[in-house]
Amino acid sequence: xxxxxxxxxxxxxxxxxxxxxEPLLFVHGFPLNHExxxxxxxxxxxTHRVIAPDLRGFGGSDVTAxxxxxxxxxxxxxxxxxxxxxxxPVTFCGLSMGGYIAWQFAHKHPGRLRRxxxxxxxxxxxxxxxxxxxxxMAETALAHGAAAIAKALEDKLFAxxxxxxxxxxxxxxxxxxxxxxxxxxxxxxRGMAERPDMSESLEKVExxxxxxxxxxxxxxxxxxxxxxxxxxxxAQLVQIADAGHLxxxxxxxxxxxxxxxxxxxxx
Numbered sequence: 719x720x721x722x723x724x725x726x727x728x729x730x731x732x733x734x735x736x737x738x739x740e741p742l743l744f745v746h747g748f749p750l751n752h753e754x755x756x757x758x759x760x761x762x763x764x765t766h767r768v769i770a771p772d773l774r775g776f777g778g779s780d781v782t783a784x785x786x787x788x789x790x791x792x793x794x795x796x797x798x799x800x801x802x803x804x805x806x807p808v809t810f811c812g813l814s815m816g817g818y819i820a821w822q823f824a825h826k827h828p829g830r831l832r833r834x835x836x837x838x839x840x841x842x843x844x845x846x847x848x849x850x851x852x853x854x855m856a857e858t859a860l861a862h863g864a865a866a867i868a869k870a871l872e873d874k875l876f877a878x879x880x881x882x883x884x885x886x887x888x889x890x891x892x893x894x895x896x897x898x899x900x901x902x903x904x905x906x907x908r909g910m911a912e913r914p915d916m917s918e919s920l921e922k923v924e925x926x927x928x929x930x931x932x933x934x935x936x937x938x939x940x941x942x943x944x945x946x947x948x949x950x951x952x953a954q955l956v957q958i959a960d961a962g963h964l965x966x967x968x969x970x971x972x973x974x975x976x977x978x979x980x981x982x983x984x985x
Contacts, residue, residue, distance in 0.1 A: 723778065726797045732778030733771040733798060737763035741804050743795065744770040747814030747838075747964070748910065749867060749895050749903045751777030754813060757970030758977065766981075769808075771798055773819075775902020786905040788815075788913045792822035796830060807832035809981070813966060814838050814938070815906065821916040824923050833984055834927040835977055838963045840938045841946055843915035852911040856904035867903055868895035877934035877962035880969075887967060920949040927953040928980040930973055932961030954980070 723730040734752050742762055744755040752759075752770035759768050772779040773791055799808065809832055812820035817839025824831055844852065859867050872892065880887055927950050931943040940957050947955040956976040961968040 721778070724798060724801050726794050726801060729774050729780045729782060729794070731771050731774060731780070731794065731798055733769060733802070734759070735767065735769050735802075737765070737767050739766045741767045741769055741799075741806065741808045743799070743808045743810050744768060745791075745795065745810065745812045745816035745819055746770075746773065746776070747812075747816050748906050749776065749864070749871075749898045750813075750891070751894055751898070753777075753894060754891070754964065754967055755811070756967070758811070758966055758974060761970075761974045762977070769799075769802065769804070771795065773906075775905050776898055781899045781902045782905055783901045784905055785908040785912065786902075787909040788818045788822045789826065790909070791819045792826055795819070795823060796827045799830065809833040809835060811835040811977070812837070812839060814963065815910060818910060818913050821919070822913075824925070825916070825919060828924075831925050833925050833980070834923070835930065835980065836927065836946075837930040837966055837973070838932060838935050838938050838943075840942050841916040841920055841949075842942075843913060844911055849911040852907045856907040859900040859903040859907070864896050864898045864900055864903060867898075867900075868892045871895065874937055875963045877932060877960055877968060879960040880962060880964075884968065887964075891964065891967070917949065920946060921951060923950055924952065926980070926984040928976065929953055929955045930958060930965055930976060931955070932958050932963060932965035932968065934960075934962045935965070937963045 721734045746754045751772045817836040947953045958965040966973045
């Protein structure tokens with residue numbers, strides 16, 4: 719796997735690539751980086767070209783203070799694909815916040831999209847209370863650092879089986895969050911609070927869509943994703959046992975099997 723930093727609209731984004739063939743774009747969630755997709759990158763780089771950026775503010779990418787909107791992230795990804803010479807439509811794989819970005823990518827750049835794989839995410843906007851919680855969390859990050867965010871999120875992200883049987887995954891995610899710049903955390907939190915409700919736009923998404931959700935996901939539960947599957951024109955839903963909000967990392971084998979089957983069925 720190779721890594722490099724690419725200038726996108728004056729911001730250097732770290733991007734990790736491996737493999738050859740049809741492009742799969744893996745977009746991480748909040749407040750993580752491309753490593754949250756490691757089991758999928760290792761699996762699918764054998765048969766596809768995998769592209770896994772660190773979004774602005776995360777991982778090895780530059781930080782933008784203020785507000786990083788989901789639309790801005792979507793445009794960054796379009797520009798990144800241009801810079802990488804990817805001209806064919808991609809399969810966009812988005813986890814959590816990566817799913818929020820996927821809706822904007824589908825809305826703004828539909829010609830660049832072949833399929834969607836959306837894990838542990840939703841289309842609805844935040845409630846007023848949730849928006850205020852995100853803004854308070856942004857202030858917490860700036861005042862107390864990324865470690866405070868890692869502590870606040872840990873109990874919400876994982877299934878009981880992950881906490882019990884896979885402490886190395888919990889530790890990996892904690893390190894990932896603690897290594898994130900607080901300014902990037904705050905900017906993304908403000909952007910998520912401002913994101914539009916995409917629920918009424920789901921029927922306009924024409925590409926095949928695979929929805930994956932951890933059975934124990936407390937943040938975007940299976941019932942939420944089932945509603946999206948019904949609203950979408952061409953979607954299927956797969957529930958993953960022994961997984962919470964980070965299903966691709968917590969229980970990667972059934973996630974990889976579901977993605978592989980979906981890719982084969984939608985050739």
